[in-house]
Amino acid sequence: MTQTNSVEPIQKVSIIVSHGSLEGVYPGLIMANGARMEGIEASLFFTFFGLDAIIKKRMNDLRVATVGNPAMHMPTVLGAVPGMSAFATKMMQKEMEKLDIPPVAEFITMIHDAGCEIYACRATVDMFHLKKDDFCDELDGVISVGQFYEKAAGAQIIFT
Amino acid sequence: METLSVAGKPIELDSDGHLAHRADWTENVARELAVQEGISDLTPQHWAVINFMRSVFEKEGDAPSIRRLTKESGVDTKTLYQLFPKGPAKRAAKIAGLPKPKGCI
Numbered sequence: 001m002t003q004t005n006s007v008e009p010i011q012k013v014s015i016i017v018s019h020g021s022l023e024g025v026y027p028g029l030i031m032a033n034g035a036r037m038e039g040i041e042a043s044l045f046f047t048f049f050g051l052d053a054i055i056k057k058r059m060n061d062l063r064v065a066t067v068g069n070p071a072m073h074m075p076t077v078l079g080a081v082p083g084m085s086a087f088a089t090k091m092m093q094k095e096m097e098k099l100d101i102p103p104v105a106e107f108i109t110m111i112h113d114a115g116c117e118i119y120a121c122r123a124t125v126d127m128f129h130l131k132k133d134d135f136c137d138e139l140d141g142v143i144s145v146g147q148f149y150e151k152a153a154g155a156q157i158i159f160t
Numbered sequence: 161m162e163t164l165s166v167a168g169k170p171i172e173l174d175s176d177g178h179l180a181h182r183a184d185w186t187e188n189v190a191r192e193l194a195v196q197e198g199i200s201d202l203t204p205q206h207w208a209v210i211n212f213m214r215s216v217f218e219k220e221g222d223a224p225s226i227r228r229l230t231k232e233s234g235v236d237t238k239t240l241y242q243l244f245p246k247g248p249a250k251r252a253a254k255i256a257g258l259p260k261p262k263g264c265i
Contacts, residue, residue, distance in 0.1 A: 030264060030265070033226075033265065034264055034265075036241070036247070037226060037247050037248060037249040037250070038247045038249075038250060039245065039246035039247030039250075039251070040247070099263070099264075099265065100225040100227050100228055100263070100265050101265055102227055102265075109237075110226070110227065110230075110237050113236070113237035113238045113241070114226075114237055114238075114241050115241055
């Protein structure tokens with residue numbers, strides 16, 4: 001292989017997921033999984049509403065935001081019609097399944113089995129009064145921002 | 161142009177180090193490509209993955225996703241990453257004599 005420049009390949013990524021909508025969660029999961037597929041070390045840090053992606057009772061019920069989302073190209077009132085978010089979510093899930101993108105719970109298991117560590121943000125866990133039992137089994141720990149930075153040493157940090 | 165020498169015969173590689181011509185692939189070529197990837201011994205599980213990837217590519221023109229690979233080849237995710245520690249999708253495709261997979265999953 002001829003390398004014309006000396007740029008180092010990425011060795012490690014730390015991905016922060018801060019949103020709890022379907023479209024807020026998937027990019028981080030796809031990037032974490034994609035990193036592991038390339039042999040890049042990866043960890044995921046869920047904070048604020050992003051925690052919904054690793055809360056057992058919620059992880060498979062994430063929805064597409066149809067209100068306040070200009071990229072939906074639909075008037076706000078229409079987006080607020082009951083059932084609209086559920087409908088948009090269903091459509092998107094159908095398209096994702098076609099691309100072999102798994103539902104959130106299965107994806108988290110797959111990513112964790114691939115060797116990606118999964119962490120929850122201490123401040124958010126305290127703020128929402130969450131307990132260890134609320135989370136999926138793949139959770140590797142509830143950590144502070146300081147611990148996150150320690151673990152991210154040498155990594156590229158990606159905020160989503 | 162980089163080449164791989166298998167039993168004294170040069171095999172042409174593309175710029176990513178994958179086989180330039182899929183027809184050049186043999187089990188011995190696979191073993192040699194595996195050594196390049198730091199895998200000195202291809203186990204029956206490696207072969208299960210390699211053969212599954214080749215059969216999917218044959219039919220569909222692209223390597224399967226990791227999800228499909230683990231669901232249909234009988235090798236689970238954890239094992240797959242142990243078999244190909246530097247990244248299963250690309251490395252397994254390379255050893256299987258296939259181009260880099262196009263998919264993201």
